[in-house]
Structure formats: structure tokens, C-alpha cells
Amino acid sequence: MSEIARWTSTRQRPSRPFYPLVLAALVVIAAVVLLRLADPLSTLMRATGAKEAESASFLLWQLSLPRLLAALLAGGAFALAGTVFQAATRNPLASPDLLGVTAGAQAGMLVGLAVPALRPLAGPPLLFAFGLGAAALALVAAGGWRAAPLRLLLAGGACSLLFSSLVTMTLALFEQNIAGVALWSQGALYQPGAQGLKTATLWLIPPIAVLPFLLRPLEALALGDDAARSIGVAVPFTRLLAALAAAALTAAAVAIAGPIGFIGLLAPNLVRALGLYDLKTVAPLAALTGAALLLAADGAVAGTGLSTGLSTTVATALVGTPLLLALVARGRMPAPTSRGDVATGGRTAPFLVVALACALALIALCAFGLAWGEAWLSPARLVDAVSGRDPIAALILDIRAPRIAIAALTGAMLAASGVVLQSVIRNALAGPEIIGVTQGAALVTLTGSLLWPLLGRPGAFGLALSGGLATLGVILAINYRQRFEALRVALTGLALGGLFAALTYTLIVETSAQPARALIWLVGGTYGRSWADALALLPWFVATLPALALLARPLDLLALGDDAAAGLGLPIALIRGLALLLATILASTAVAIVGPIGFVSLLTPHLARLLGFHRHGARLPIAMLLGALLTVTADIVGRAALAPTEIPAGALTALIGAPYFLWLMIRRPATRDDHR
Template identity: 40%
Template sequence: MLVAGLIALAVIVFVSLTQGLAHVSVRSVIEALLSPQPDVTEHQLIRGMRLPRTVMGLLAGAALAIAGALMQSVTRNPLASETTLGVNAGAYLVVVVGTIFWPAILHQYSLLFAVAGGAGAAAAVYVMGGGRKSTPVRITLSGMIVTLVCGAITSALQMLNEQSTQGIFLWGSGSLVQNDWDGVQFTWLWVIGGIAAVLLSVRHLDLLAFSEDTARSLGQKIIVIRAFAMGVAILLACVTVSVVGPIGFIGLMAPHIVRLTGLTRHGWLIPISAVWGAVILVGADTIARAFIASYGELPAGAITAIIGAPWLIWLALRTAHRADSASAGASAVRLSGGSGFIPYKVWVVFLTALLVAVWIFNLMSGALDLTVWEVLQALTGGGDEMAKQIVLDFRLPRLLTAGLAGMALAISGTLLQSSVRNPLADPQVVGVTSGAGFGAMLLMLVVPGAAAGWIPVGAVIGGVAAAAVVYASAWRRGLSPTVLVLVGIAVSAAGSAFINLFVIRAKLTLAPALAWLAGSTYGRSWSEVWLLLPLLLVLAPIAWWMGRRVDLLSFSDESSTGLGLSVRRTRLATGLIAVLLASVAAACVGSIGFIGLLAPHASRMLAGTNHRRSMLLSALLGGVLLATADWLGRTVLEPKEIPSGLVAALMGAPYLFLLMMRSRTK
């Protein structure tokens, strides 16, 4: 493995030096490396720009691979990496904060900013995941939540400070672009020092494979070893983020490539993982540069995500093969029931009244405030012409789009959570939202002159295709809840990577690109309303009618089958309805998450686990939540607007954190 890795690395490094916008011959590369001439432009290009970029890829790939290997050893979780533990997202968030508020300090102490963010995110994931009692699924879901929250805050900061953050969008997708040797000079000492520290401690690290009692009987302080290994892993990951941005999946793929050969001793695992991590990252950057003449500069991080997603799918299938799918899915997070103190009908009346009140208040607020009487007159066709135009032509279609999309996402989340027996499943987790965004943006790029009415068609096709990949991958495992969630996360990551590539390819400015990715109700018209309303009128009653079957999915697969339920068929049917609802909602309002997480869980707390009751309350809550997010996004920083998807994420983050903390004790 070591020899093969070094040979592959030598070949890829050489090939990478030939790739770029300017054509450079193989002979020129050899001459530039062996006998450089200061007056030859090609030699200066290779040694001044391409060689630093390649060396940076070697260092970053090695650092990320070692970080992933250490995280997997410490957590005993084959899915642990700098990506799944949220380290990349946390480090990136704090670096963006430093870019906006303390640019001078960030320039001098960028590593400290990145380490603070990465360590904080990893600690949050570890605590939310259950600490030492965590399972691979819990850790992965906790990392997904932290990543989504950090990403939402980062996007909001970038949109509100577009001028100061305009240049970091490409870097934020993970880019190895280097204009000189400064990045390498800053990075190499940290990476080499981290590798040396780990290699000197390999005997202690090997003890992580044993139980704590066994390690203690051998005279080892297992807590100290874990803290040391995790500290080095976070440091190595954050060093790379501070220079080249968040690059994912290297720490997931490289150690597993090595472990597949049977090498588990850290004395071999660490150096060989470093070599193969460098191979993967330099190879991804070489692929990206091969298309630079046709598509422009592409981020290496997006390429690694596209490569790493199939790897995560394979790992998910492999993990599910080793564990019982029913117990693994149920252990992620338990579904909670209602308290029963307040009757169900009271909650229906209360939430309906709240929905009406929030919607009317939304119609009243804006650049020109209206009274309740003016709004009611406009809705009934009377009153002042200006007020009527504001309400009927601008505010009402936007409000209805937000409310109906919120209902669609809430019902979709209810179906998915019941289907996979996990209240942290929603359209974003199973890849539907990113798939819909991918389909819509692909259509806009392939057919630039396509009418706006065709964009939802592309979104629906993309969402259905993403869900098809997820369900097809999990089919042979009996549509295992564990596999559905993990494969969905992989598909979501790949979809997001493609969307980033499309944004860069289309040369969209930062604000419109982030608004689309974050989800926005800005400028929505009656066309979106007439797309959402018929879909809800048709699919919502079907979802309600399936209530008894969906209720049986809360039991184990064996119990449900024993009661006469076709588990696969029911999961497939509920999934199809959920996918259609989420895809059309994404087509109308973009990539909005958290509504499908928050509303269903809150409704179960109010009404219990009865599907029909919780679905109705969930729909009402979804309409309230997204309409409220839309109103806050319009008014908090007026005249600037914050996309409603970001507001929803910020509203939902504290609740989801409490949910994970609460469920870890059950």
C-alpha cells in the first residue's frame, strides 16, 4: 500500500503540474523541476504557482487523512471524519466571522480562529451524539445538524456583508489556489509536527481499540490518549481550513482505503493514510484543473464531495450489514409522544387561530404598514387602490407561497420521520432538497432561455432522482432506516457540491447564489401558489388516509410485518408522497431546511405519535413557522432581506440542540 501510494502520488503530482489554463509541455515541467531558468515564463509559472498549489494539496490531503483516521479511532465510529463531525463547518464559520469583524487579527492568527470554530463544533457534535455512548448514526446526524446550523449562520453573514466576503465563496468550497509559497510555508510545519507527534504515540493510539477497562489494566490513561488524538486531529483539520477552506471526505475515504487491506496498527495506518489522502486531494484538484479552460476555476472541495458521496453510501451499506437495521435506526433518536394535558381539538383551534393571526400580521407589515381593516378590505376587493395592489399583487402571493411551502415541507417531514423512525429525518437529510436545487440549476444552465415555469419541473425531476438513488441503495437492506439516513446525507452532500459548481460556472454574484441555496420567498408570485395549492389538495388527504399504515411503521420491521403490513411498500409510498411535496416546495422557495424537522417533532409533543393528528398539527405549524421566518427576514434588517431559509435555520437550531441533548439520556 505504501509503495503503490507513493507511485500513484508521483504520477498524479507530475500530471497536476501540466494542468491549467496555460498549456505547458511535459518537457517544460521536467526542465522547470530539474534545471529552472529564471527568464523562461513557463518555468516561473510552474515553480511560482503550480508547484505551491500541488505541494499545498500534498500537505492538506495528508493532514485531513490523518485527522480522519484519528477521529475514527477515538470515537470507534467508521463514519467519523472532519466533515461528519462538523469540524470543517465550524472552522469556516469562525474564519468568516474574523474576515468580517477582525480582518487584521485574522490575517495574523487565522489558525486560532479556525481551531476555535473546529473544536467548538466537534465538542457540540460529541455532546449531542451522546458522548461515549454515541452510535455512528447519532454522531452523523449530530454532525449534520451542526453543519447545517454553521452553514446557515455563515451564509447569513456573507449575505449581510457581501463586499467584505465576496472573494471567499470559491475558497469556502475548498480551493487549493496558491499564488505564492506563503500558504505552504505556514502549513508545512504544523502538518509535519502533527504527523511526528502522532507517529511517536502510535503504541498508545493502538490501545484505543481495547475497552477502557483493558487499557486501564495496562496502566494507560485512556482519557488522556483520546484527548491528545482528538486535539491533534482537530488541529490538522483546522490548519487546512485556515489556508484552503473546508475540503470534505478526504478523512473519510483515505483511512478506509488503508483499513480495507487489513492494516489497523497506527504505525502503518497513519503514514499510509497520509499518502493516500494526498493522492485523493491532488487527484481531485487535477481533475478540476483539467476543465479550467471550459468551465473556469473549480473548487477541489466540490470534486472530493462528488467522489466521496459514493464512498459514504458504500460505508452506509457496509455498516448496516454489520448491525441490525431496526435497532440501529431506533437507537438514533427516539420518537417522543405527547403529554396529553391539553386536548387535541384545543391545539387544532389554537394553531389555526395562530396561523390566521400570523398571516394577517404578515400582510400588515412591510415598507408601508397597513392596518387590519385595510388588509381585510383589500382581501374582500374594497378599500384604497394602493393598499389593494400591495396586498393582492405583492404580499399575499408571497405569503401564500411561504405558508403552503411550509405546510408541504412539514407534511413531508412527518412522513419521512415516521418512515425511517427518526425525528431528525427531513427532506434535506434524505437528499431531496439538494436534488431539487441541482435539477433546477441544471435546467437553468443547460437551457438559459427556458421559461420560469419550467424551473419547477427541473426541481421535481432532481428531487425525485435524488430520492430514487437513496431508496434504490437501501432497497436490498429492506429500506433500513439507518441506510436511508446515511445514504441521504451522502446524496445531499453530492447535490450541494454540484450546486456550488453550477454557481461558480454560471458566475452568479454572491447574494443571488446564496439566496437560492439558502431558500428565499422574495419576489414570489401567484404562479408558485397555483403550483403548490393543487399538490397539497391532492397529496395531503392521501397522506392522512395512510395514517394507520404509517402508525405501524413505528414498530420494528418484524412486528409490523407480523401485523400484516407490507413494510417496504408502505415506506416506498410514504417516501414518494414526501418527495413530491418537498421537491415542489424546493422548486418554489429554494433549499429550506429545518421546517421539516421542527414542525413534525413539535406536533408529536402536542398530539402524540398518532400520524393523522400529528400530520394536521404539523401542517399548521409549518405554515406558521415559514410565514414567521419570511416576516422576520423582511423586517428585522429592513431594507435588507435575510432569506427565510436562514431565519428558519437560526430559529430551529436551539430546539434541535435541546432535542438531541434530551434524547441522549433516553
């Protein structure tokens, strides 16, 4: 029986007794709570004077105990939300994180803080509205409640990128809030204070009260919609109520603890990994598991002596990442393969016509970008700037030209990296940002720049390459036996990328004197880049072009399958290793200069295929031209649209790419390949 069929089978009997597992979970939670309260209790008991007793009492009742309650409530709520989403969609990947609900809630919190009229709602109400909207968008793009796991993961990732970009743009407009939002985004328990904790707890009462009445109809949905209707289940109403309940649970949890990831995905799947499939047993055990996970992560933070508690997300990722990777490696997560990309099909266009059109459009766009901005340079002034007769125009041109050159180079490099990765791993999700390569490169590069402020460009390139290659090595090692199946590779990259992102943000908050600058760099952009950066990047670009040309034909043969390619005499292991090395070099060197610009490497290969270019000899140059067009457009618009305020190019590439990508998913109905 397949993993999905086994998960959806309501006839499956638990392989382990339910009540001993509940008792064991309660004992673990009680032990951790008592251990955490031991020090405040002993301090209170040893207090002699009234002032000392008052201080000890405040530590116990106003700090320690509420923080423990926040961990239990938020962890349990995240886990229950994941359980409900998974049951409603019959999809074990439908967690608040992967549906974009937590990213939507984060955007709602920031909007509530930035817009004075919405500040009274800057809590569970606004988080609930934005989170529910994100879930609805992801489900519509994926194809509805019965979407395949691969499509759902792709749609949820696009929604997360979209809302993260909205957050970044809002921060660019309201810079005074950037530090506070950065701290909140790290996940710190008991953030809203005593009154806020009470309010969020009240928001938990309605969805928890509804759950007992939802479990039986949700269980019936596992039999199929027709079977559920035949026994009297109102399928649309049940799913709508489930979505409302799960979004409310997520909103309350995010209000209490911030956008802490992994728990909604991990806790229900850990319970099912024990052999429990009945929702009446999965839901309470998942809630206890989620509470225990967050409590343990927060306990690890408290044990480090960090008074700020800003590393709760990191601790959760450190706990959750190995568990999630273990589930993937052991085959406990469903792994349908997919040969299709989101943007397949389309009419084949003449290569030279399309290439020439893209090249001319890129040249025209670059010329427009040199002239357009907060200071308009007419054609006459551009001529005077080049000839040296207008020093002011020459200075402006010297600032804009290297940025446009770097944007074009990095866009082309990221697009080529995406094409190669998707071809070698045969995985539509194998962009460097989706599988964690860019996050790994960014983390190592940022760490090096903070440790060595005078780090030069050669050092930045070396650090970025080491981080990207190490991440790729871990992903390939974990998924080698499964032949790099699409969903498993994506889940591995998701786990590692989440861990690296949490570590990176904590590093910024704890060590950086300029968190705004570092956060903007993490989004990716060309602000402050010079001709020296462009000249440092150019040799890497030029050196990889012959390698890309030589690999085009072998990559075409790899698309036929390993057996067919080997029968034609292709050294598969050597070609695959060289191609992966080349893709990582392209992505990592781009990150070293502009930061982890997102979505270019994922979107442009699909756009090239949509135009009808499937052979790599044509697909690679078209995707590179499209990548350059996308990043140059984002850089120009971000620089000039709200001048003098600048929007990072990485935020705009996601804002441009994510809606178009979701539209492509909506246009293309699910195929048989999506469910394999």
C-alpha cells in the first residue's frame, strides 16, 4: 500500500496503544515544566525580605509561568492547525507553513503595525484575515482541496514568497518598524504580554470548541467526497469550517509566538509515523507533540542564557530539521514524482526570433534604466555624460550603470542555475532558493562578513561557494537512494532553508549594528554596488558560458532517463556531478554580490519552456535572457518608483514572479504526472 493510501485509510488500526502515548507525552511535558519552574520556585522559597519576595513572585507569575503557557498553547495550536489542514485536503503536507498561512499572518501583523487605522486589529483578527487569504490563494492555485502534494508545496511556496515580499516592501516604506518586526519574526514566546496572551487564548476557544464536531466529518473525507456525501457529510461546509478553524488556530499561535515554523507540518506526521491514523487519536497526540516540541525548543533557548529569547525559531528549527529530514530519508513522507513543470507546453517559436527580441528588449530596458530615475537623463545628457561635458550626469550614470550591469549578469546566472538544477535532478522545484542552496550561501557569506568586516570580494566568493556546495551535498546525500524524487528534494531543501534562514536572522539581530541594512541584503538587491563588483562577477559569468554550452547536449540525453543515457555512452555520474557543481557556482557567486535574490531561477526556466524551448541548447540562452530582463526590470522599478525610498530588487522579483507563477498554475490543470 502506498504511503498516501495508508495515510488516508480510516480502517487502519493504531499499531501502538493510544493512552500510554498520551501519558508519556504528558509526563515529558510535566517534567520539562517542573524543570523550568524549579529555579523561580526555589528563589521564591528562599526569599526573606518583602522586596525580594515580590521580585521572586514577579519572576514566577509574570515571566516564567506565562512563557511556559505560551509555549504549550502556541505549539499545540500550530500542530492542531496542521492536523486540520492535512485532513481537509487529504494531504500530509498541508501545514500552515507550506500553505503560506504563517507568512500571510506575518504580513497582517506588519500591516497592522504600519497603518495607524488598523492598529486596534493588529493581533489575531488581522492575522486571521491575512492567513486565511493566503491559504485560499494557495489552494486555488494548486487546484483545490484535492491538489497533489507537489502542486500544493509549489503553490504554498509561491504564496510565502509573495507575502514575504509584501513585508519587505512595507518595511522599506516604514523603516522605523524594521527592528521590531525583525525581532518579532524570530519567534519570541509571550510576546504580547499578559493581556495579549489572554486575548490570544480567547481566540483559541472557538476553533478548539468546533474541533470535536469536525473530526468525524473530516475522517469521512478520507473515503472520498462521494462516499462522504453518501453518509450525510456536507463536504463544502466541512472544508470551509476546517479552513476557518485552522486559520484561527494559526492566527492565535502566531500572535503568541511569532511565525515559528515546522511544528504544524512535523507534529501530525510524527504521530502518524508511529502508526496512528485515526483523527480522534492523531489530533490530541499531535497537539501534545507540538506543545512538547516548542516547549523543548524554548527550554533550550532558556538554557543558553539568552535573556531576549530571540532564538526560539532557531531552536525549533534545530529540533525540527533533523526530525523532518529523518522522516524524508526513511520514506515516511509521501513522494510522488513529477516529470512536468508548471509551464509546460506552448507553441514552439523560432529560436533566433525570440532570442533577438529578448536581446533587443534587454538593451532598450537598460538604456531606459540609465535615463529613468529620480533624476531624468535625456539622450542629450547621456551623450554629454559619456563625453565628459556634464559631470553631474556622468556621476549619476556611474551610479546607475554598474547596478544595471550587475542585475543583468546575476539574473542570467540565476536563470542558468535553475535550468541546470531542474534538468539534472529532474525536479520542477529544483531552483537554488527552493532547495536551500542560496540560503546556505547567504548564511556563510553573512557570517564571514560579520566576523571579518574587511572581507574582500575573493573571500566573499569563497564563502558563498562553500555554503552553497555544502548545502547541495547534504541534499543529495539524503535523497540519493530515492533517486532525487521531486517532493523529497523539495522537503529537504525546505527544512534546510528554514534552518538557515532562522540562523541568519538571529545572527543579524544578535550581532549586527545595522539590522536594516543586513535584512535588505538578505532580500537581495544591487544597492551600493559599483563597477568593481561588476568586474569581479564578470569572469565567473564568462567562465561558465563554455561549460553551459558543452553541457547542453548531455543534459538533453539525461532527460531521456539514466538507462537510456548510459546506453548511449554518457558518463552519467560525471555529467551529473559537473552540472551540479556548475549550477551551485552560478547561484553562489551571484549571492556573493547581490544577496539571495529569489524566484528568478525558479520562474525563468518555466517561461522558456512555455515558449516551446525544451532542448538545452535553446532553453539555456532564452532563460538567461529572461532572467536578465526580470532582474533589470526589478532593479529599475525598485530604484525609481518610490524614490528616494528604494525597494530591494529581490522583493520585486518575487512580487513580479509569484503572481505570474500562481497564474500559470491556475491556467494549467493538474496532470497525471502531478499525482505520480
